[in-house]
Amino acid sequence: xxxxxxxxxxxxxxxxxxxxxxxxxxxTFTSYGISWVRQAPGQGLEWMGWISAYxxxxxxxxxxxxxxxxxxxxxxxxxxxxxxSLRSDDTAVYYCARGTxxxxxxLWGRGTLVTVSS
Amino acid sequence: xxxxxxxxSVSGSPGQSVTISCTGTSSDVGxxxxxxxxxxxxxxxxxxxIYDVSKRPSGVPDRFSGSKSGNTASxxxxxxxxxxxxxxxxxSYAGSYIVVFGGGTKLTVL
Numbered sequence: 001x002x003x004x005x006x007x008x009x010x011x012x013x014x015x016x017x018x019x020x021x022x023x024x025x026x027x028t029f030t031s032y033g034i035s036w037v038r039q040a041p042g043q044g045l046e047w048m049g050w051i052s053a054y055x056x057x058x059x060x061x062x063x064x065x066x067x068x069x070x071x072x073x074x075x076x077x078x079x080x081x082x083x084x085s086l087r088s089d090d091t092a093v094y095y096c097a098r099g100t101x102x103x104x105x106x107l108w109g110r111g112t113l114v115t116v117s118s
Numbered sequence: 119x120x121x122x123x124x125x126x127s128v129s130g131s132p133g134q135s136v137t138i139s140c141t142g143t144s145s146d147v148g149x150x151x152x153x154x155x156x157x158x159x160x161x162x163x164x165x166x167x168i169y170d171v172s173k174r175p176s177g178v179p180d181r182f183s184g185s186k187s188g189n190t191a192s193x194x195x196x197x198x199x200x201x202x203x204x205x206x207x208x209x210s211y212a213g214s215y216i217v218v219f220g221g222g223t224k225l226t227v228l
Contacts, residue, residue: 035217037164044121044222045156045164045207050215059215095163101215102152106175108163 002026004096004109011115012086019082020112022096029077030054033101036070036081038092039111048094050101051079059101086116122147122208122220129226135196138223140208141189146218148189152211155184155193158222159204167206168193195225203227 007021022034036048049060051070058070069082079096094112097105123141130136140147140155147153153171156164166175168184171191181197191210195202208220 037219045158045209045219047209047217047219050217061216097164101211101217102150102170103154103209103211103217104152104166104169105154105156105164105209106166106169108165110163 002107004098004107006094006096006109006112009113009115011117013118014087014116016086016116017082017084018086018114019080020094020096020114022079022081022109024053024077024079024098027098029072030074032098034070034072034079035097035099035105036068037095037097037105039095040089040092043092046092048081052101053079083114086114088116090114091116120218122210122218124206124208124220124223126221127224127226129228130195130198131228132198132200134198135194136198136225138193138195138206138208138225140191140193140210140220142191142210142218143189146210146212147186147191149213150211151186153184153186153191154209155182156207156209157202157204158207164207198227200227 005023033052035050051058071080096109098107099105155168158164171186172184
């Protein structure tokens with residue numbers, strides 16, 4: 001079955017880091033990229049960045065540069081997104097999505113809720 | 119990397135057609151034929167409905183169509199059905215492997 005399975009919900013304190021995983025199955029992992037998209041409560045979708053599962057090349061949204069790192073482990077077909085120096089406004093559902101770098105995300109994970117609270 | 123502009127809400131009656139606009143700039147919507155549209159029901163992950171401006175993934179009804187003119191892309195849903203009620207987001211490639219989403223439009227089926 002073609003799917004992306006994400007890790008479970010996280011609760012973090014301000015200033016901490018979070019690492020969310022996204023395990024792919026049912027397709028050739030290295031033939032696509034993975035983007036990460038977040039959605040704050042009651043808000044719209046925000047693109048965070050993209051990683052090529054083929055060669056590990058990354059591109060990040062300007063506002064997150066320096067705080068976000070995206071990686072992949074091709075041996076387990078898993079993508080990771082780490083966000084550091086968490087703030088309350090990082091509270092959101094974080095989605096991974098399969099696609100090229102051209103805004104065509106055809107397969108989505110179910111999302112991971114990250115709550116940042118003291 | 120400013121968000122694309124969408125109307126906050128649109129509505130229509132069953133069987134009617136509605137169009138949702140998505141306005142960007144020549145650096146994103148107007149500069150590339152890489153505009154996609156996503157449908158999101160409450161509590162669910164987004165679903166790809168249109169990609170490359172006007173292409174439909176398999177399984178998406180042909181009631182959904184996309185187009186683009188200049189810096190504005192549009193999603194048209196014809197023959198509205200109750201299950202079409204959802205939030206819709208446009209998305210565009212903006213060059214240098216950067217992507218930008220619209221703010222989202224809530225579609226209400228009256």
